[in-house]
Amino acid sequence: MRLKNKSRNLTTIRCYPGRRCSFSVLLWSIVGCLVLLNLYCFIFEKDAPHGGAHLRINQHQHFRELEEVEEDNIQMPPPRKRSARAVKRKPKRPTTLIEEFLDEASQLRHVFFPGLRTAIDPCRSSGNDTYYYYPGRMWLDTEGNPIQAHGGGILHDQRTKMYYWYGEYKDGPTYHAHKKGAARVDVIGVGCYSSKDLWTWKNEGIVLAAEEHNETHDLYKLNVLERPKVIYNEKTGKYVMWMHIDDTNYTKALTGVAISDLPTGPFNYLYSKRPHGYESRDMTLFKDDDGVAYLVYSSEDNSELHIGPLNEEYMDVTQSMRRILVGQHREAPALFKHEGTYYMITSGCTGWAPNEALAHAAESIMGPWETIGNPCIGGNKVFRETTFFAQSTFVLPLPELHGSFIFMADRWNPADLKDSRYVWLPLRVSGPVDHPLEYNFGFPLWSRVSVYWHKRWRLPYRWQEIN
Ligand SMILES: *[C@@H]1O[C@H](CO)[C@@H](O)[C@H](O)[C@H]1NC(C)=O
Numbered sequence: 001m002r003l004k005n006k007s008r009n010l011t012t013i014r015c016y017p018g019r020r021c022s023f024s025v026l027l028w029s030i031v032g033c034l035v036l037l038n039l040y041c042f043i044f045e046k047d048a049p050h051g052g053a054h055l056r057i058n059q060h061q062h063f064r065e066l067e068e069v070e071e072d073n074i075q076m077p078p079p080r081k082r083s084a085r086a087v088k089r090k091p092k093r094p095t096t097l098i099e100e101f102l103d104e105a106s107q108l109r110h111v112f113f114p115g116l117r118t119a120i121d122p123c124r125s126s127g128n129d130t131y132y133y134y135p136g137r138m139w140l141d142t143e144g145n146p147i148q149a150h151g152g153g154i155l156h157d158q159r160t161k162m163y164y165w166y167g168e169y170k171d172g173p174t175y176h177a178h179k180k181g182a183a184r185v186d187v188i189g190v191g192c193y194s195s196k197d198l199w200t201w202k203n204e205g206i207v208l209a210a211e212e213h214n215e216t217h218d219l220y221k222l223n224v225l226e227r228p229k230v231i232y233n234e235k236t237g238k239y240v241m242w243m244h245i246d247d248t249n250y251t252k253a254l255t256g257v258a259i260s261d262l263p264t265g266p267f268n269y270l271y272s273k274r275p276h277g278y279e280s281r282d283m284t285l286f287k288d289d290d291g292v293a294y295l296v297y298s299s300e301d302n303s304e305l306h307i308g309p310l311n312e313e314y315m316d317v318t319q320s321m322r323r324i325l326v327g328q329h330r331e332a333p334a335l336f337k338h339e340g341t342y343y344m345i346t347s348g349c350t351g352w353a354p355n356e357a358l359a360h361a362a363e364s365i366m367g368p369w370e371t372i373g374n375p376c377i378g379g380n381k382v383f384r385e386t387t388f389f390a391q392s393t394f395v396l397p398l399p400e401l402h403g404s405f406i407f408m409a410d411r412w413n414p415a416d417l418k419d420s421r422y423v424w425l426p427l428r429v430s431g432p433v434d435h436p437l438e439y440n441f442g443f444p445l446w447s448r449v450s451v452y453w454h455k456r457w458r459l460p461y462r463w464q465e466i467n
């Protein structure tokens with residue numbers, strides 16, 4: 001990073017012997033320089049004209065719009081009428097918005113899970129609503145069915161110039177396998193949707209299907225298949241899918257691998273294993289600019305993350321692995337890169353219930369990783385502390401729009417998992433972080449990762465033509 005390199009040069013100023021040189025004077029001079037530098041960078045970043053093209057300026061203005069903080073005040077409903085017996089049985093306790101969110105019978109249900117009438121329907125939208133994302137609303141594919149791609153990720157395919165969205169196809173009944181088991185839907189498979197504009201999605205079908213009858217197979221319908229991610233391998237010409245494979249009780253903690261010649265499948269399931277010999281639950285893949293791909297997974301009872309490069313074919317991990325965010329209990333990792341720095345967003349571990357997201361940053365992908373705070377901006381306090389009632393799954397880079405990404409999250413509906421919603425919001429990397437790291441004289445080493453809440457937003461006009 002620019003700022004950091006400069007600060008490194010500054011710290012090489014030497015004290016000449018013979019001259020009395022107070023360490024604190026030197027320190028304060030450095031601090032002073034850093035303040036100026038910081039201000040300069042900040043102003044420069046804010047006000048520098050971005051290229052000459054008309055489109056670029058439009059784009060810049062548009063992102064200012066998206067960075068405007070949008071408040072959202074959900075009113076708590078009046079306390080529910082309770083029978084005298086019910087009051088006796090259970091003393092009244094304050095209901096919170098999170099409790100309302102988790103309560104199927106809540107009067108606020110429509111706020112979190114709006115009905116079909118307000119669905120995003122790209123094929124039937126009137127001019128005004130074209131390309132608008134409405135986080136939390138139902139989202140229909142080109143056939144008019146709700147998109148089934150939960151815990152998903154997006155591949156931008158260079159060959160077909162299409163986006164492919166892969167995720168858990170959960171269009172089945174939600175139930176509990178036993179009393180203490182989490183809500184689940186039997187495995188149906190991995191759904192795939194294609195799009196040119198990231199808004200209109202065509203259902204490409206189930207590209208990796210569950211096994212109906214073979215009980216010993218990883219993809220047997222009573223097992224668990226979560227968070228599928230697909231990357232393309234230039235060397236082998238194969239599309240490679242990695243996913244979390246487990247049994248109903250989440251005791252196996254495996255990663256599974258499947259490959260295909262086409263982005264639209266069918267994927268051929270190869271095998272599963274515990275990577276590096278460790279438990280692996282929530283996971284993601286990240287393919288770096290140099291073609292090296294990495295697996296990131298929650299391990300050791302979800303208390304830490306592990307990261308390691310895949311082999312050249314992306315079919316297996318290598319021996320190299322680092323433990324990161326040890327003891328921080330994070331899951332749902334989504335990794336991305338901006339100006340040579342790696343960033344990651346994770347969630348806490350609270351099952352289907354929403355919790356606070358955290359952003360992390362690292363100069364080397366293998367770590368050390370630093371936690372730089374909650375990226376969520378806007379909505380209200382509860383929104384920010386619950387990742388807008390959702391959980392991270394993927395961050396999609398938009399190389400056309402420098403420093404801009406789409407943050408993809410799942411608003412899980414544990415009462416009816418197939419009706420879980422997608423929360424897509426603009427993510428920007430810029431500005432200083434909230435909580436500067438102590439050892440850096442209190443000055444930001446990283447840029448802030450910000451996810452901005454919007455009830456309704458869209459990408460800049462003709463964003464794909466920029467550059
Ligand atoms: C489109 O927006 C304009 C201006 O906001 C409004 O007058 C018009 O009724 C809208 N049209 C539709 C079909 O919603």
Ligand SMILES: *[C@@H]1O[C@H](CO)[C@@H](O)[C@H](O)[C@H]1NC(C)=O
Binds near residue numbers: 215216217218
């Ligand atoms: C069931 O799956 C296992 C594991 O993949 C495999 O070894 C076996 O051949 C399969 N059985 C049948 C009948 O297909």
Ligand SMILES: *[C@@H]1O[C@H](CO)[C@@H](O)[C@H](O)[C@H]1NC(C)=O
Binds near residue numbers: 178247
């Ligand atoms: C899951 O756990 C329950 C309760 O502990 C047990 O009855 C069930 O057999 C387990 N299922 C599997 C597939 O291990």
